[in-house]
Amino acid sequence: MNSNIFKVPLIGLITSILVSCSSGKKALQNGDYDKAVYTAINRLKSNPNKAKAKETLAKGYDYALKRHLARVADIKLTDDVFKWEGILNEYQSINSLANAVGDCPVCMEAVPEPQKFIAETSDAKYYAAEARYNNGSKLLLKKDRLDAKNAYFDFEKAEQLYPDFKDAQSMMDSAYYTALLRVVVEPVQVNSRLYKLSNQYFQDKIYEFMQNYERKSFVKFYTPQEAQTSKFRFDQVLSLNFDDFIVGQTYVKERIEDIKRDSIKIGVTKDSAKRPVYTTARGKLTTFEKTVTSSGLLDFQIKDINGKIITREKMPGTFVWKDSWGTFKGDERALNDNDKILLNRREGYPPAPQDLFIEFTKPIYDQLTYKIKSFYSRY
Template identity: 50%
Template sequence: MKNLPRLRYFIYLSLIILGGCTTGKNALQKGDYDASVAKAVGRLQNSPKNTEAMQVLKMAYELALQDHLRKINEAKLSNDLFRWESIMYDYQKINQLADDINSCPACLVIVPNPIKYIKELADSRYNAAVARYNSGMAYLNENNRLSAKKAYYEFEKVQNLQPDYKDVKTKMDDAFWAAVTRVVVQPIIINRGPYKLSGDYFQQQIDQFVSNYARNKFVIFYSEDQATTDKVIPDQVLSLNFDDFVVGQTYVKERVEKLKRDSILVGETRDKKPVYGTVTATLSIFEKSISSSGLLDMTITDWQSRKIIKQQKFPGTFVWRDSWGSYQGDERALNKNQLAMTRRKEILPPPPGALFLEFTKPIYNQLVENISYFYNSY
């Protein structure tokens, strides 16, 4: 019973704090007038006679309106080329406040005629589009790739503000193609018979990667055939060639072990008593490894100057292994694993084409990671 007054106190204090939060009082005290209006409106929608929410709404709306109008006036006096975007933002916030209040009958008793700036918002949006369009044209006229990228993003903002403004769609398209880097990927040439099909498959994997590349919209990859068909003049050429590769280097190693085991039942006496002794065997273990490896050269060259922009080499190795065994002597000298090894037979290795593909797998992973890293922010 002694704790009851304390419990009531904490409940009362929690209700005060909760009431202050839901009515927007705390937000008002912190100077967040928009949030204060939103919370007061929410409170009055659920509890139309909440006195504190009414008081908060009246004060918060007046302060929010004054604050946004002050920011609008300051922005109009500034030299910021893109000031109309901040002006537009503040008009949007004022109009949102009005929409919130208009959705709440109890709120309209407190603020009967919330102000909306429809024309002013439309004008500021238009002026913001004009500023971005002019900025985009200035970048586009610099006639270089980086400026064209900036122009593209400026025209993209214009479209978001005023979709049908002037010839923005055409200018956006012009900027895009001025910003694009066209990369022709030359095929890997492998004329050695057993590996041609595997080399073609490796090439197909690369072609699939570059054709699906979409991380940077301003980089487009073409195969040689596609570039010829579409009459594409490349900006860069990406060539891939194996400096060298070796498939099927075979190594066989034999390891001989002398084995013996004591206390093994080897017979019995005439009176049927067991006789224990030592058994021995010679175990031969054969280990075969077939190594395949290669080194791929990637070179990116500027088409006009013929200068090398980037060059890197990617190594790859694959080792196929097999093991088996045989023994002479008493098999009881062998443990379970050794005995299982002697029952295995030598198996045929994969064909050369399969070995070729295996050593290209780590090369492919390195290659696509490197291409992505180079072009993602190019």
């Protein structure tokens, strides 16, 4: 039997046992008082009679409480605008320790009266929210996009800290609209002398992507029609145009090869030895391979409202449709299984030009959406 099979599970089991048996003393010695408390509590829940764990819990809780309160006092003396968030974290840590002790009856013997700072926590939430609200209000007065964006996050944080704080939700909405970058997206133009092609599929996919992107950003995209009826001032124009494209370029390749197959048994000798009789089969296999290539080049541009190009890129896309079939002259015994499959096929018809157009725009769509996400991530 291979003993290595049990090594990894055994090591994991031993480690688990050592961790579960820890009283938290090492964490206490390293000054990680919160960890020492939680480790001791877990140990006492599994074995209430562990004296070392009780001793560690008592010392660890006392040290942890003093440290958190000392940090509260230190933070209050700073000039940090958002210091109440740090104070809140300390009070919440103290309350979490008290709750953990309270959920363990035997732990109450080591820490009979764990302290909670409920009122102080509530006050800290209020003051922390107020600091965020005040800072956001100051930023919003600057009438700058970046400042408005930061103001939005301040109002959002205020709401998280203290739900329904003043009119933080309304201020958050104001900040969002001030920070918003408004972009007019011109439709893709498709001009072809040979085919009447529709870009509707490609256009719909782009608009769907942009709508999803808007929900997670400070960018909003508008159609030209929406822009005409809107009262807003726009910041940029995004245009998409095919510089060149070709649909259905067809190429057929013909290959003729002599094939043969040896050692084909055709019977046995007529003598008493009955030795097998073999022959060789030969023939000419003609293979046809048809490729229909469609490709295009999309010109992607973003301009500012004055027509100055901010970024520009050419995005290529290609789709190749393939088909193959064959013919044969000669002894069919020379054919292998793949040859027979090929001969059973007939020349197929390629997709319609509209479908070929859609297929070569798919890799362009992937490039385009990546570029849009990359470019507008800075906003």
